[in-house]
Amino acid sequence: MSTKIKINSQIFQDSNNVYYPKDEAEVSDLIRELYKQDSPTEIIGNNSKSFIGNKTQSANTTSLSRISGIVDYRPEELYIKVKACTPINEIEQVLSQNNQELAFEPIDFGYIKTGKSNKGTIAGYLSCNYAGSRRFKVGSVRDHVLGFKGVNGKGDIIKSGGTVVKNVTGYDLSKLIAGSFGTLVALTEITIKVLPKKDSSKTVIIYPSNFEQIYDLFNKLSSSSSEISGAVFIPEQSKDKDFTSKKNSVFKFNDLKSNISFIAFRVEGDKISIEEKINNLKKELELNNSDISTLDVYQSEPFWKKVNNLEIYQKTEHNLIRMVIPPANGSKLCKHLENNHNYFVDWCGSLFWIEVNSKKEEKIKDLKKMAKDFGGYLTVIKTSSGYDYGEAIFTVDKVRLMISEKVKQSFDPKRILNPGKMYRGV
Amino acid sequence: MSEIALPKIDNSILNRKIEIVKKLSKLTDRENILSEADELRPYETDALSVYTQTPLAVVLPENTDEVSEILKYCYSENIKVVPRGAGTGLSGGALPLQDAILLGLGKFNKILEIDYENKCVVTQPGVTNLGITHAVQHKGFYYAPDPSSQLACSIGGNVAENSGGVHSLKYGTTTNNILGVQMVMMDGTICRFGGKSFDQEGYDLMGLICGSEGLLGVVTEVTVKILKKPEVVRAALIGFPSIKEGGDAASEIISSGIVPAGMEIMDKALIEATDNFSKAGYPRDAELLLIVELDGTDSEVNELIKKVEAICKKNNCSSLKLSNSEKERLSFWAGRKAAFPACGAMAPDYYCMDGSIPRGKLAEALLEIKKLSEKYELPVANCFHAGDGNLHPLIMFDGNDKEQLRKTEEFGSEILKTCVRLGGVITGEHGVGIEKRELMCEMFNDNDIQQQLSIKKSLDEKNLLNPGKVYPILRKCAEEGRVHVHKNKDKFPDLPRF
Numbered sequence: 001m002s003t004k005i006k007i008n009s010q011i012f013q014d015s016n017n018v019y020y021p022k023d024e025a026e027v028s029d030l031i032r033e034l035y036k037q038d039s040p041t042e043i044i045g046n047n048s049k050s051f052i053g054n055k056t057q058s059a060n061t062t063s064l065s066r067i068s069g070i071v072d073y074r075p076e077e078l079y080i081k082v083k084a085c086t087p088i089n090e091i092e093q094v095l096s097q098n099n100q101e102l103a104f105e106p107i108d109f110g111y112i113k114t115g116k117s118n119k120g121t122i123a124g125y126l127s128c129n130y131a132g133s134r135r136f137k138v139g140s141v142r143d144h145v146l147g148f149k150g151v152n153g154k155g156d157i158i159k160s161g162g163t164v165v166k167n168v169t170g171y172d173l174s175k176l177i178a179g180s181f182g183t184l185v186a187l188t189e190i191t192i193k194v195l196p197k198k199d200s201s202k203t204v205i206i207y208p209s210n211f212e213q214i215y216d217l218f219n220k221l222s223s224s225s226s227e228i229s230g231a232v233f234i235p236e237q238s239k240d241k242d243f244t245s246k247k248n249s250v251f252k253f254n255d256l257k258s259n260i261s262f263i264a265f266r267v268e269g270d271k272i273s274i275e276e277k278i279n280n281l282k283k284e285l286e287l288n289n290s291d292i293s294t295l296d297v298y299q300s301e302p303f304w305k306k307v308n309n310l311e312i313y314q315k316t317e318h319n320l321i322r323m324v325i326p327p328a329n330g331s332k333l334c335k336h337l338e339n340n341h342n343y344f345v346d347w348c349g350s351l352f353w354i355e356v357n358s359k360k361e362e363k364i365k366d367l368k369k370m371a372k373d374f375g376g377y378l379t380v381i382k383t384s385s386g387y388d389y390g391e392a393i394f395t396v397d398k399v400r401l402m403i404s405e406k407v408k409q410s411f412d413p414k415r416i417l418n419p420g421k422m423y424r425g426v
Numbered sequence: 427m428s429e430i431a432l433p434k435i436d437n438s439i440l441n442r443k444i445e446i447v448k449k450l451s452k453l454t455d456r457e458n459i460l461s462e463a464d465e466l467r468p469y470e471t472d473a474l475s476v477y478t479q480t481p482l483a484v485v486l487p488e489n490t491d492e493v494s495e496i497l498k499y500c501y502s503e504n505i506k507v508v509p510r511g512a513g514t515g516l517s518g519g520a521l522p523l524q525d526a527i528l529l530g531l532g533k534f535n536k537i538l539e540i541d542y543e544n545k546c547v548v549t550q551p552g553v554t555n556l557g558i559t560h561a562v563q564h565k566g567f568y569y570a571p572d573p574s575s576q577l578a579c580s581i582g583g584n585v586a587e588n589s590g591g592v593h594s595l596k597y598g599t600t601t602n603n604i605l606g607v608q609m610v611m612m613d614g615t616i617c618r619f620g621g622k623s624f625d626q627e628g629y630d631l632m633g634l635i636c637g638s639e640g641l642l643g644v645v646t647e648v649t650v651k652i653l654k655k656p657e658v659v660r661a662a663l664i665g666f667p668s669i670k671e672g673g674d675a676a677s678e679i680i681s682s683g684i685v686p687a688g689m690e691i692m693d694k695a696l697i698e699a700t701d702n703f704s705k706a707g708y709p710r711d712a713e714l715l716l717i718v719e720l721d722g723t724d725s726e727v728n729e730l731i732k733k734v735e736a737i738c739k740k741n742n743c744s745s746l747k748l749s750n751s752e753k754e755r756l757s758f759w760a761g762r763k764a765a766f767p768a769c770g771a772m773a774p775d776y777y778c779m780d781g782s783i784p785r786g787k788l789a790e791a792l793l794e795i796k797k798l799s800e801k802y803e804l805p806v807a808n809c810f811h812a813g814d815g816n817l818h819p820l821i822m823f824d825g826n827d828k829e830q831l832r833k834t835e836e837f838g839s840e841i842l843k844t845c846v847r848l849g850g851v852i853t854g855e856h857g858v859g860i861e862k863r864e865l866m867c868e869m870f871n872d873n874d875i876q877q878q879l880s881i882k883k884s885l886d887e888k889n890l891l892n893p894g895k896v897y898p899i900l901r902k903c904a905e906e907g908r909v910h911v912h913k914n915k916d917k918f919p920d921l922p923r924f
Contacts, residue, residue: 142633395628
C-alpha cells in the first residue's frame with residue numbers, strides 16, 4: 001500500500017484523524033508525504049504531557065504511541081535502548097529488576113492534570129526535559145540521553161550519539177532534541193544512561209523561621225561534601241485555607257509537622273553512610289539545638305514521590321508556573337510570592353512551582369519579568385481554562401528566537417512538526 | 427604526516443593580505459595582530475603537530491566586542507576564520523588555513539566572577555581548566571572535568587571539544603558541568619545561552635555549541651558549575667594475570683552498583699613503559715592493571731573499597747594495594763598520568779588514538795589491536811578509561827620514516843573502525859577535527875551527516891568558520907562508497923561541501 005493510500009486508510013488513521021505509524025519506516029513515509037503536501041502535524045505520544053506548550057495549528061495528529069518496546073538493555077554497560085514511546089513505567093519496572101533507575105527522577109504530570117498517575121513515555125520526557133528533585137545533583141533528562149533516532153521534518157531518518165558516555169563525534173544533537181517539544185524530529189528510538197539505585201534514604205525536616213534562614217540552609221546544604229540528593233522548602237501559606245488543607249493532607253507523615261513551613265532534605269546511600277552524612281550536616285547546619293525531625297525510608301520515599309508528582313497542585317484549575325532562577329536570588333522571590341501565590345521551592349532553592357490564580361496575563365507577565373531580572377526563566381506548565389495567551393508561555397529573547405528559527409529550519413524547513421508548539425515561527 | 431585535503435584556497439584573499447591586516451588593526455590594537463612569517467610560526471599547528479599550515483594572520487582580540495567586529499568584517503569580506511584556544515587539541519581542530527585568519531583567544535585569560543552562593547565561576551575562555559580549580563580550591567571547591575592536559579588546555583577549548591577526563595562516568599564531561607556560554611556568531615551577532623541557573627528552556631543551544639569544535643561560533647565567556655571536594659578519596663591498584671579477568675572485574679564493579687569516581691586500565695606494554703618512566707611501583711608481572719578511585723564520606727568509601735576488593739579477588743587478581751594516604755593515592759596515578767611521555771621516551775613519535783567502546787568489549791578490542799600491531803609491525807600500548815569506555819591506544823613509530831607514517835595512520839584508522847564495529851564511536855574526547863574527518867562515514871550515513879551540515883549552514887551560511895574540519899570531504903567519502911552520490915550530484919546540492 002502506498003503511503004498516500006495508507007494515510008487515507010482506516011488502518012493507519014482512526015476516526016479522529018490520528019495517524020498511528022507502527023514503526024520508524026512508517027513514520028518516515030508519513031512525514032515525507034506530509035512534507036510533500038505542506039501539511040503540518042501535531043506529534044503526540046501517550047498524551048500525558050501534551051497539555052504543556054502552545055496549541056499547535058495543524059490539520060493532522062500523529063501518535064507515536066505504537067512505537068514502543070525495549071530494544072536493548074545492558075545493566076553492566078549502564079544503558080537502556082528503547083523505542084521512543086515506551087512507557088516510563090515499563091522502563092522503571094525493568095530497571096528495578098536490576099536495582100537500577102532513571103536517576104533524573106521523572107516528574108509525574110498526571111496528578112496536576114487528572115489527579116492520577118500518568119507518567120507517559122520516555123520520548124515525552126526527553127521532549128520536555130523536566131527533571132525531578134535530584135536534578136541539582138545528577139543532572140537533567142538531557143544529561144542522561146546518550147543517543148537517539150528520529151525522523152526530521154523532511155521525512156529523513158536521522159540519528160546522533162550512541163550507547164557510550166564519552167562521545168564527541170559530530171554535533172551533540174541529543175542535547176538539542178531534549179526540551180524541543182517535538183518541533184525538530186519525531187523520535188523513534190532513545191538510548192538513555194541508567195544508574196544504580198541507592199540502598200536506602202532518609203529525609204531530615206527543619207522548621208526555619210524566616211527566608212534568610214531558609215536560603216542560608218540551602219546554601220550550606222549545597223556547599224557540603226556530605227552530598228544530599230534533594231532539598232525542598234514547603235511554606236506555610238495559611239491564607240488560602242483550601243490549599244493549606246490540601247497541603248496538610250498530601251504531606252501527612254508521622255514525623256512531619258506539615259501545618260508549618262519546613263525544609264526537607266534527602267540523603268541517600270548505604271545505611272551507615274546515611275547516618276554519617278546526616279551527623280555531618282547537622283554540625284555544618286548548626287542544627288543541634290533546633291527543632292528537627294527525620295523521615296525514615298518508609299516515609300522518605302513516598303514523601304519525594306509526592307513532591308515529584310506535584311501532588312499539592314493535583315487537578316489544579318489555576319495556571320501552574322515552573323520558574324528556575326539562580327538560588328542566590330531565591331529569598332527575594334520567596335518574599336514576593338508570600339501571601340500572593342501558592343508555591344514551593346525545589347532543587348535546593350532554584351526551582352519554584354507557583355500557582356497563579358488568575359485568568360489574566362498581568363500576573364504572569366510580572367512574574368516573567370522577575371524571573372528574567374533574577375537571571376532565570378519561567379514556563380506556564382498548565383494554563384487555566386480561560387487563559388488568554390496574552391503572555392507567551394515560554395521565555396525567550398530576540399537573539400535566541402532568531403537562532404531557534406534557524407535551527408528549526410535546518411531540521412524542518414516547512415514547519416511540519418508541531419508548528420508553534422514553543423514559539424511562533426518555530 | 428600524509429597529505430590532507432583542505433578547502434580550496436581563495437587566492438583573492440591571499441592577494442589582499444596587506445589590506446586585510448590594515449583593516450584588522452583598526453578593530454583591535456595593532457600589537458594584537460601577527461602577520462610576519464616568524465610571528466606566525468608558533469601558530470602553524472596545534473597538538474596534532476604532524477599537520478602544519480601557515481595562517482594568513484593571527485589576531486588576538488581582547489574583548490567580546492572586538493571578536494564581534496572582527497567576525498563581522500570577515501563575514502562581509504568572505505574571509506575564513508579558524509578559532510584557537512590553547513592549541514592543546516589532539517585532532518587538529520585548530521589547524522590554520524592559508525587563506526584564513528587564526529583567531530586566538532589567549533588574551534581572554536581572566537576569571538570574571540567567583541559566585542559561591544550560586545556554585546559557579548564566570549570565566550573568559552582562555553583561562554586554563556586547572557586555573558578554575560586553583561581559583562576556588564581554598565574554599566574546598568573544584569571544577570570536575572579533568573582532561574589530562576588540564577594544566578595547559580583552556581576552558582574555551584574544553585567547550586569546543588566537550589572534554590572529559592578520568593572522572594567523567596561519575597561527574598560527566600564539559601557539557602554536564604557548564605551552565606552558560608556567551609558566543610559570537612560568524613556574522614558578529616553576540617548571543618548568550620544559559621546563565622547561572624539550570625536547564626535554560628527552549629532549544630539547548632549551549633548543548634549544541636559544546637563539542638561543536640569551533641564550527642558554529644566563537645565562545646567568549648563560560649559559566650561553569652563548581653562542586654565541593656569529596657571528604658575522602660581513596661584508590662586501589664590491582665594487577666590481573668589476564669586481560670579477560672581484569673576486564674571482567676571492571677564490568678562487575680559497575681554492574682554491582684558501584685559508580686567509581688575514576689577507573690583506569692593499562693595493558694602490559696603501558697605498565698612497563700610507565701613504570702620505567704615514572705617508577706610508580708606498578709606490578710610488572712601483571713598483564714593488566716586496574717586503578718579504581720572511590721570518593722565520598724569516610725564510611726562510604728571504606729564500604730565501597732571492601733566491595734571492590736572482593737570483586738577483584740573473585741576475578742583472580744594477582745596483586746592488590748589500597749591507598750592509605752593522599753601521597754600514596756597520587757603515587758598510584760603517577761604512572762598513569764605519565765602514560766604519554768612514557769611512550770614518547772620509547773619511540774621517536776607516538777600517535778594517540780581516542781575511540782570509545784562498550785566496557786564489556788575491552789578484551790575483544792585489545793585482542794584486535796594486538797593483531798593489528800603484529801600486522802603493521804608497530805608497537806602499541808593501551809590505556810582505557812574503564813569507567814566510561816574511552817580507549818587510548820598509543821602507537822609508537824618513527825616520524826622520519828615515510829612508510830611508518832603511512833602505516834601508523836592506517837593502523838589508527840583500523841583501530842577506530844574496530845571501535846565502531848564493537849558498538850562504540852570514533853572519538854570519545856579528542857574531537858574529530860581534521861584527523862578523523864573521513865571516518866565520520868563509518869558512524870553516520872548520508873542523512874545523519876546532511877542533517878549536521880544543515881545545522882552548520884543555518885548558523886554559518888557562508889561556511890567561513892573553521893571550514894574543512896569534522897565533516898568529510900565529499901570526494902573522499904564518495905570514493906569510499908559511503909555517501910550515495912548519483913551522477914556526481916549529492917542529495918543537497920545547495921549545501922556547501924568541502
